Structure formats: C-alpha cells, structure tokens
Amino acid sequence: MSESLRFVSDDLQLMAMSFMALVYILRIRWLLKFKASRDRQAPSENRDASSFKGIVYSWANIAMPWSMESTRRMSFFYIQFVVFHLTMAANIGMSIVIPYAPGLIRPMIVVRLLQILFAAACAIGCYRMFRRLSNPAMRLISTPDDYFSLALLTVWSFVSIFAAPNRPDLGEGLLMVYFIMTAFFLVYVPFSKISHYLYYPFTRFYFGRTMGYRGVYPLKRVTQPKPTNR
Amino acid sequence: MAQNARSRKADKVVERMGRKLTRQMVGSLVGCVHCGMCTDSCHYVLANPDDPTYAPAHKADQIRKIFKRNFDWTGRIFPWWVHAEDIRTDADLEKLKDIVFGKCTNCRRCSLNCPMGVDFATLNRMARGALVSVGIMPEGVAIVSKDQWEVGNQMGVLPQDYLETLEWLSDELENEFKDPAARIPIDKMDAEIVYAINPREVKYDPRTISDAARIFYIAGENWTMPSEGWDMTNFGLFSGDDELGAAVAQRVYDRVIKLRGKKLVLSECGHGYRSTRCEGPNWSGKAVPFVIESSVLTMLRYIKEGWIRVDKTKNKEVVTFHDSCNNARSCGFYEEPRELLNLLVPDFREMYPNCAENFCCTGGGGAMSMSEYTPQRLKSAKIKADQLTATEAKTVVTSCHNCVDGLSDVIRHYKLGMKVTQLVNLAANAMMIPEKVVVPVEVPIPAVALPLAGFKILVVDDEPDILTFLAAVLEDQGATVIQAVDGEQALALTVREKPDLVTLDLSMPGRNGGYVFEEIRNNPEITSTRVCIITGKPELRRLIYERPVAPPEGYLDKPVNEDTLLTSVRMILELKHPHGNA
Known part of the structure; x- marks a missing residue:
C-alpha cells in the first residue's frame, strides 16, 4: 500500500470524521438553544396514553411500514428506502473496516454481498434521481442540495462496488477515489440534507412525546374489510 | 443588507417568527429531506393532481426558505444551494398568506405521514400567527378574531341574545317535561358540571343545546351554563395568535373557577376541544385546576353507568x-x-x-x-x-x-x-324518558296553526333561486311572504307593507343591503322592523355592525338551509310557541 493510499484511507478519514463530529456538536448545540415547548394539559382520558409509549412508537415508526399510510401505499418506495439506507450504513462501515480491520471483508461472500448492496443502492439512486426530475411535485420541492446529495451517494455507491474487494495490489486508483469521496462525503454531510439522521431522533422524539401524551400514538384505525367473492 | 431591503411588515414577520420558534419547530424546519412521502396525504393534492404547489413539502418550503435565510447557517452562507430566500415586500406576505390560509386546513394529515416527523401543521400555524401579528390575514379571520377579542365569542353573539336563547330553550324544556325544574341553570355555584358550548349552537343550532339540556335533566346532573366565558371555541388555534388563544381559553377557565365548578364539559366541537382541553394550558402557560372533558365522554358515562337509558x-x-x-x-x-x-x-x-x-x-x-x-x-x-x-x-x-x-x-x-x-x-x-318525567299525551288538536301564520316577511335577494327558496320555506310555515329583488324595491315595500321581518341580502346591484338596512333604521316609520341579514360574504358583516345604528336582529351566512333559517326567524320573532301564544 502506498503512502498516499494510507493517508487517504486513514488520516484523511480521521480528519473528515472529526470535522463532521465538530460540526454536528455545534449543530446540536444550536438546536438545543431553542426552547422546547411543554404539554401542560392534563393527561389524556385514554389510560393507555403515555409520552414514553409515544416516543418509542415514534422512533420505531420507520421500522413499521404498516404504521403510516404513506409507507403502506408506497411499499416499493419503502423497500428502496430500507435498502438505500442500509447500504449507506454498510458503506460507511466499509470505509472504517478497510484501513483498520481488513480481514472482516476478506471472504468473497462478504465482498459479493457488499457489491450487490452497492449496486442496488446505485440503481435506487438512479431511479430516485429520475423520480425527482420527472415528477413535477418532486421537481418543485427539490433544491440543488437534494440533487447533489443524491448524485453524490449514487456515485459513491457505484465506486464502492469496485472498492469492496480491497485489492490495492491490482491498482490503487479506485480505492483512492473511494476514500477521497468518503472524506468529501463526511465533510459535506453536516451542511446537506444528508444530516437528516442527526435530526431524526429530535423531531421524532418531540412529535412522539406530544402524540403519545395525547393518545394519538400508537395509531389505531379500523381497517377496510377485503371484498368477498360471494 | 437583506434586512434593510425588507418592508416594515416583512421585517416584523421575520422578527415574530424568530420569537415563535421552538425546538420542535426548528427540528421540523431542518429535518425535511424532500422525499415527497407527504404529498399524497393531502386532500388538496389529491383533488388537484396537476398543481404541485399544493404539495405539503412545497407549502412548508415557503416558510422554511425564510427560516433558512434568516436563522440557519446553511441558508445564510449558501442560500441558492438550499433554496433559502428572504421575505421582502408586502406582496410577498400576501402570497404567503394565500398559502398558509388558503391552501392548508392545518389538518395534520401530512405530519402523521412524514417519516421524519416533520409537523407541517405546526409550522403553518406559526406562519399564520406571524402574518396575523402584522395584520395580514383573510378578512373573515380578522372579523372573527375581533369578535372573539371584543364580544367574547367568535360569532359576535351578544350577551342578551345568548341569555334569551337559553331562556326560551328553558321554556321549551319546562313545557316538554311539565316540570319547573327542567330548566337550563345559569351561573349556578358549585355545580358538578359547567357546560361550555360553541356560539354556532346559539346562532344556528340551538337544538344541540336543548338536546344536551334534556340529557343533563334526565341524568339528574347538577350542572350549569355560565353567563360569561361560555364560548369554548378559540380562533387563536386557526389564526396562530397565541395571545388570543390564551385569552380566550383563560376566559373559560376563569369562569369555571369563579363558579367553583368541578368539571368543565365541552360540547361537541373539534377545535374547541383541542383549544380548551389541550392547547389552552400551553398557550396560557399554566395548568388548569379542574377536569375538562368532552360531552361525548359525559354521555358515554351516563349510558354505561345507567344514568340514562337509550333505545x-x-x-x-x-x-x-x-x-x-x-x-x-x-x-x-x-x-x-x-x-x-x-x-x-x-x-x-x-x-x-x-x-x-x-x-x-x-x-x-x-x-x-x-x-x-x-x-x-x-x-x-x-x-x-x-x-x-x-x-x-x-x-x-x-x-x-x-x-x-x-x-x-x-x-x-x-x-x-x-x-x-x-x-x-x-x-x-x-334516550328513554323515565316514568317520573313522562309527559302525559295530550289530546291531539285537529288543526294546528302553522308557526309563522300571521307574520308578514319581506325577503330581499337579487338571486332568483335564493328568493324562491326563502319564500317557499317561509310560506310553508304559514308566513305571508313578499319579495324584492333590489334595494329600492325593498325600501318601498318595507314602508308600504310594514313587514314583521325583512331578510336582507347585502350584495345587490344598485342600493346594496347595507344602505337599505341603514335607511330602515333611520326611518322612524319603519325603524323597529326586525332585520335578518343573509349574505354569502361574511367579510361584509363588519360593515353592518359598524354602522351607527342599532344592529340587525339576526345574521346568517349563505348557503343557508331550511332548519337554520327557520330557527333564526323563530328566534327573531321571539316565537316560543306558535303565533298567538308568544
């Protein structure tokens, strides 16, 4: 391994990650400066209602596609969401594993699984870009950051397909590109919409706390009976 | 500097927005990923598939862009990159008004369908409040808010009208059960239940008050209605004005405390329940020292515990x-x-x-x-x-x-x-009426006089369909109906025919209803003629009530249905019983 590759896969990653962590801390500090509103009303008449339940339900909401009409109706979109986000987590994991524990991704089965995931994320990214460009409502709400973030993750996933085997002996070029992209990604994330995962616990916490206290969460509904063939 | 380029009102809106921001709101403002999952949850979007401007995320972005430009570093440093944009002119504010008031009912359906937990309805209400604070709001919102601030209820029901309505409802109740105790108690101290209502019930639907009174009576409840602070609705919820919200809710709470009521029961009203039960304590900043419940729960308990029986x-x-x-x-x-x-x-x-x-x-x-x-x-x-x-x-x-x-x-x-x-x-x-209060069946009277028989009513409207409808409904009840299609004809007929009541449209070609109304009031010969305004433009109501003459006896919004019309006419003509017994 050349010194350049060692630098981009190790020192550069640490610098980028430290920068990201620093910006995140500042961001959370900024968010916490705003006063949190309280629920002063008496508890709901519903005995099952509780803020705690609401918070847990709200946090777990994303893992319960049946809990929201939007995820029930757009199940294909939900599956994409799951694959895409799992892949991103795997990709970040890989960027740490390669320099510090390369043995973990040495078995070919692991490499192939990762490559399948990255290819799927790449395809999903392309589809989402198409959706964002072709759907008038999506086009209207999209900012340059939305397009760029999606493009960045799609290209990163594509490059990751070739970085997964971790074979610098066959050429360091792709691994260099992969690690430079990863570092750029880490630096860019706090300024982009990709940082939504930082806010997710907060938005979902407060929304769930209120909805739980009032007995709205966990949601209940009467489902429509399926038509019988009589 | 961006701030210097803003109009004074725009400057204030941004300042108020800054003061209203809570952690929850900021989370919703920075948390949107523009995934579009909320889009199809909005009824505006579903009914207007070709108009993407109804998408909740887009509507929220109109608030978000101001936030990003003024309060968030990404928008301050790279405004074009994240679509951050300041609000500068009064025209911008008007545009924002049409979005936050005209394109969203704050129903919160999109909030429940957002994977991120972005609560757009709360953002929308906050933006409404910021606009209202500089006087930018639909005319109707201004009128209703003014009524709630000044008269104490959102429909401008005057105290004597409210009390008179309860009085004649009590008379009916007493007559129905032939029991002098069967009345609506007003300002009774130490009652178990203080019952607060929506002013719509007094104005258009007194049947709901009398139905509730019948249930309380049969249940043997120790209850009362307050003479003040009886409006449990709260336009502060809709206008985003937290100060109005707090003042209105506190008015109701104070009255319950003054009457030493044990429980405040709210008649069936969604926003009234939310405002008084849930948001009121948050707006006023203090907890409420008594129980608040919906009348639905009260009725459910009565049935389950056998206070009343139903078939x-x-x-x-x-x-x-x-x-x-x-x-x-x-x-x-x-x-x-x-x-x-x-x-x-x-x-x-x-x-x-x-x-x-x-x-x-x-x-x-x-x-x-x-x-x-x-x-x-x-x-x-x-x-x-x-x-x-x-x-x-x-x-x-x-x-x-x-x-x-x-x-x-x-x-x-x-x-x-x-x-x-x-x-x-x-x-x-x-509800099954128990034996002790069963009213003996009276011998049917062969010919019952129609309730409006003997009354002469002039209906004034330039729309033939409405004129025909009003005339038909009133004639069916026995009234003698005269019709006028414009202001001049209305005035001439009022002087000549001396009707008991004039139903008056406001928006008419030539002499409009406002002019006719003032002429009636200023003419000593017909000044005591009772007038009921019926208009499709609620924003014109202010013009009537601000005239330097006695207010009209009634007021109805179009479209008006048969029940509402007859209830109002009956109230105006003070008909407790069919004509002749009043």
Missing part, C-alpha cells in the same frame, strides 16, 4: 362517522365517539380511512370563514365527497360543529343527499 332502534338511519382532525389527529379522541355511536345506532358503517387517518371535512383551520378561498376548498372537497359516498350511509355523524358546517357544504356542493348530525342529537333522540 338505539329510535335512530333508524344508516350512519357513518366522520372524525374531526382536531379530535382524532391532535387529541387522540376517536375511540370514545365510536363506542358511544355503537350504543346509539343499530347500523354504523365505518368510513375509510378513519380515526387519525381520516380526511379533513375541508372546512377546518378556519376555512369556513375565509370566503375568498371557497372555490379551492370545495374543489379539494371531492376527496371527502367520495369518501362519504362510498359509505352508502344517509347520515354522517360527527363530533364537531365546524365539521357539521364543512360537511354540509360538501354534501350540498356535490349533491350527496346526506344529512349531518351530532352524537348529542342521536343520544337525545335515543
């Missing part, structure tokens, strides 16, 4: 239930109404989707008072109309006065042939 077969219609957004989506109040409904009707059919996922009646968020947005409201109501039709029910039950009006409008507009009622009406109808 559900008395309600024969096939019914469906519409969940009010404020009840279901913001207060989790959707199981109890169903439990009660199942005790009151034999054939209840669910509407889909339902509970917290139900669609708005389309009249929520104060939309019924914003006549300038009526066409887009009614277009978006197609979703509700389809939902109602699919149930195949003939009656839709709801636990919200605002929804009664919203749904009635939808039903009329889409010619669904359904009727709207509330749980209190069904409960009163199903």
